[in-house]
Amino acid sequence: MPGATPRNIDVARYLDHHRMMHRIRAFEEAAAKANEDQLVLGAIHLSIGQEAIASGVCKNLRTDDYLLSTHRGHGHTLAKGADATAMMSELLGREGGICQGKGGSMHIADFGVGMLGANGVVAANINIAAGAAHAIKLKGDDGVACSIFGDGAINRGPFLEGLNWAGVFKLPALFVCESNGFASTTRTEAMTSGEGAAARARALGVPADEVDGNDIVAVDETVRAAVDVIRGGGGPRFIVCKTYRLHGHTASDPAAYRPRAEVDAAWKNDPIARCAAVLREAGIDAAELAAHRDAAATEMNQAYETAKTAPWPDLALAYTDVQDIGDPRERAF
Amino acid sequence: MTVMTYAEAGMTALAEEMRRDPLVWAVGEDLGRGGVFGQYKGLVEEFGPERISDAPISESAIMGASVGAAMAGTRPVVEMRFADFALCAVDELVNQAAKARYMLGGQTKVPMVIREPMGMWRSSAAQHSQSLESWYTHIPGLVVAVPSTPADNKGLLKAAIRADDPVVYFEHKNLWGMEGEVPDGDLLTPFGKARIEREGRDVTIVSWSSQLHTASRAAGMLEKQDISAEVIDLRTLWPWDRDAVFASVEKTGRLLITHESVSVGGFGAEIAATVSEHLFKALKSPVRRRAAPRIPISYAPPLEDVVRVSEAQIVETVLEMVSS
Ligand SMILES: Cc1ncc(C[n+]2csc(CCOP(=O)(O)OP(=O)(O)O)c2C)c(N)n1
Ligand SMILES: [Mg+2]
Numbered sequence: 001m002p003g004a005t006p007r008n009i010d011v012a013r014y015l016d017h018h019r020m021m022h023r024i025r026a027f028e029e030a031a032a033k034a035n036e037d038q039l040v041l042g043a044i045h046l047s048i049g050q051e052a053i054a055s056g057v058c059k060n061l062r063t064d065d066y067l068l069s070t071h072r073g074h075g076h077t078l079a080k081g082a083d084a085t086a087m088m089s090e091l092l093g094r095e096g097g098i099c100q101g102k103g104g105s106m107h108i109a110d111f112g113v114g115m116l117g118a119n120g121v122v123a124a125n126i127n128i129a130a131g132a133a134h135a136i137k138l139k140g141d142d143g144v145a146c147s148i149f150g151d152g153a154i155n156r157g158p159f160l161e162g163l164n165w166a167g168v169f170k171l172p173a174l175f176v177c178e179s180n181g182f183a184s185t186t187r188t189e190a191m192t193s194g195e196g197a198a199a200r201a202r203a204l205g206v207p208a209d210e211v212d213g214n215d216i217v218a219v220d221e222t223v224r225a226a227v228d229v230i231r232g233g234g235g236p237r238f239i240v241c242k243t244y245r246l247h248g249h250t251a252s253d254p255a256a257y258r259p260r261a262e263v264d265a266a267w268k269n270d271p272i273a274r275c276a277a278v279l280r281e282a283g284i285d286a287a288e289l290a291a292h293r294d295a296a297a298t299e300m301n302q303a304y305e306t307a308k309t310a311p312w313p314d315l316a317l318a319y320t321d322v323q324d325i326g327d328p329r330e331r332a333f
Numbered sequence: 334m335t336v337m338t339y340a341e342a343g344m345t346a347l348a349e350e351m352r353r354d355p356l357v358w359a360v361g362e363d364l365g366r367g368g369v370f371g372q373y374k375g376l377v378e379e380f381g382p383e384r385i386s387d388a389p390i391s392e393s394a395i396m397g398a399s400v401g402a403a404m405a406g407t408r409p410v411v412e413m414r415f416a417d418f419a420l421c422a423v424d425e426l427v428n429q430a431a432k433a434r435y436m437l438g439g440q441t442k443v444p445m446v447i448r449e450p451m452g453m454w455r456s457s458a459a460q461h462s463q464s465l466e467s468w469y470t471h472i473p474g475l476v477v478a479v480p481s482t483p484a485d486n487k488g489l490l491k492a493a494i495r496a497d498d499p500v501v502y503f504e505h506k507n508l509w510g511m512e513g514e515v516p517d518g519d520l521l522t523p524f525g526k527a528r529i530e531r532e533g534r535d536v537t538i539v540s541w542s543s544q545l546h547t548a549s550r551a552a553g554m555l556e557k558q559d560i561s562a563e564v565i566d567l568r569t570l571w572p573w574d575r576d577a578v579f580a581s582v583e584k585t586g587r588l589l590i591t592h593e594s595v596s597v598g599g600f601g602a603e604i605a606a607t608v609s610e611h612l613f614k615a616l617k618s619p620v621r622r623r624a625a626p627r628i629p630i631s632y633a634p635p636l637e638d639v640v641r642v643s644e645a646q647i648v649e650t651v652l653e654m655v656s657s
Pocket of ligand 1 (some may be wrong): 045071072120121122149150151152153155178180182183185218243249
């Protein structure tokens with residue numbers, strides 16, 4: 001698959017994608033290293049192999065558009081514009097963490113760039129995104145709310161309720177399913193009846209596209225077209241991005257439940273290599289592309305170093321931001 | 334002052350807040366026809382179907398979308414129809430609405446009101462009668478309101494809509510038709526301020542919502558036996574007015590808590606424990622509770638009545654307390 005058919009592409013745009021995909025990859029690799037070093041405190045879910053979806057979706061969103069993500073959300077969050085050091089500090093539960101060390105990997109958010117939160121509950125972000133889209137519509141804004149979720153999430157009720165909701169109210173919502181073949185240690189297809197995510201979306205009245213999620217050009221173009229329709233008042237859209245989870249479910253999962261050959265074959269379909277091939281065909285120098293990789297590695301290693309040396313959060317934070325009404329210090333004593 | 338029903342008071346509160354703030358909107362099943370109890374009657378005519386919004390029978394989406402809409406700058410009032418049905422949306426309320434502000438490091442608040450009609454009226458059986466208010470007091474991040482009068486249903490609902498916290502707002506189905514004087518204009522009842530329904534010297538009876546009225550009638554019966562009961566309406570369970578309860582118990586030396594919900598793990602247990610921890614020496618008799626047995630609510634009236642705590646039972650318990 002590397003060496004896609006030559007296409008007339010906007011080179012600057014795909015250089016951006018290439019840079020971003022390397023930043024996501026490097027962030028995840030630094031996070032994996034931090035996990036090996038036992039400095040990551042909770043479970044983290046790496047998005048290695050799925051970078052084209054994060055980059056392809058978020059490049060077509062404005063900063064003030066909303067994004068709701070999942071447990072596997074580092075890439076989405078970076079692509080939406082969050083700061084890598086603040087994210088890494090959050091993974092390590094340190095001062096300077098993007099959520100003050102109160103959320104960790106599965107609750108990363110950056111409201112400053114429209115990233116309204118990852119989520120520790122599979123599929124919960126679908127309804128929340130529908131609601132953010134509802135707010136956009138009520139306020140008469142021209143924003144878009146996007147939720148990205150896994151292929152396992154389509155078996156939970158919020159998938160039906162949220163898509164139906166977005167369809168009924170004709171909301172500016174984009175739903176993106178990252179179909180990476182697995183839900184935790186289970187092959188998703190073994191637990192999914194019927195024709196799959198796109199058919200389900202269409203049955204709920206939400207037009208759906210299916211794309212090769214490892215092809216940055218396909219993802220970018222499909223998302224761009226969908227966002228244009230949504231922003232123009234055309235109602236919700238659904239995109240299934242077919243991909244493969246190259247690492248385990250969590251960073252500590254060796255994923256021994258799948259054959260080596262399958263994983264090796266999937267690595268040959270690495271979305272970053274494919275993006276590089278597209279750019280090479282467009283005449284970009286290999287050295288320039290390698291520089292993206294190196295710059296990303298430097299940035300993320302530095303983020304890890306900074307996070308590592310940060311202190312624990314101030315203990316007083318335990319009692320802040322619980323709620324306005326009622327003293328949170330009141331407890332059995 | 335205007336005399337109106339508990340349902341009308343809630344409607345007045347919502348209408349006033351919607352006029353004041355264009356970001357307030359209500360969403361739930363059948364709201365366009367006034368809601369199942371008529372508590373939204375006429376509102377769609379004034380505010381239109383976008384702000385008095387119908388919803389599919391999707392409790393999880395009603396709650397979850399409202400969480401997203403609250404985080405994105407609006408102030409949803411969520412109608413759950415029956416407290417029992419809100420259980421279809423517990424993730425959205427407990428894991429999402431209640432926690433978002435904290436776990437996202439204070440980047441957002443979730444200003445929403447969740448209206449949950451609660452309690453027994455008649456023959457609605459085990460899935461349309463429950464009082465689950467104590468569950469939500471257990472959840473950091475949530476406010477729990479349990480109004481017992483028309484005036485409070487206006488003042489607390491208005492305050493709930495203006496609050497930046499998610500407020501679980503329990504209206505008792507038995508009270509919809511109750512009439513009372515309601516102050517006109519901007520009535521904002523503070524959370525965590527109890528109301529002394531009736532002053533007394535010999536025993537403190539703490540209650541809320543519909544059961545408050547049973548407690549009050551029991552106090553009237555006790556008065557005929559020369560026992561003076563102070564009846565306190567907590568109005569909100571989180572926060573709850575410990576100061577008012579403590580002051581009363583210091584005066585009377587006796588405390589009875591009565592609620593419609595199940596006694597085991599009910600909020601009465603929290604009050605009893607707190608008073609025991611702090612005012613043990615002031616107590617002349619053990620703290621008592623009168624609340625529902627731990628059985629589902631029945632359909633046949635005599636069986637349903639087994640769950641009810643009556644005036645007579647309250648009187649009986651108080652007599653035991655004062656004679657011990
Ligand atoms: C409601 C709920 N059930 C179970 C889990 C545990 N869990 C976390 S991730 C996951 C798999 C999700 O699969 P998918 O939606 O395909 O996302 P992926 O991990 O593949 O990105 C499971 C079962 C959860 N977090 N929430
Ligand atoms: Mg998956």
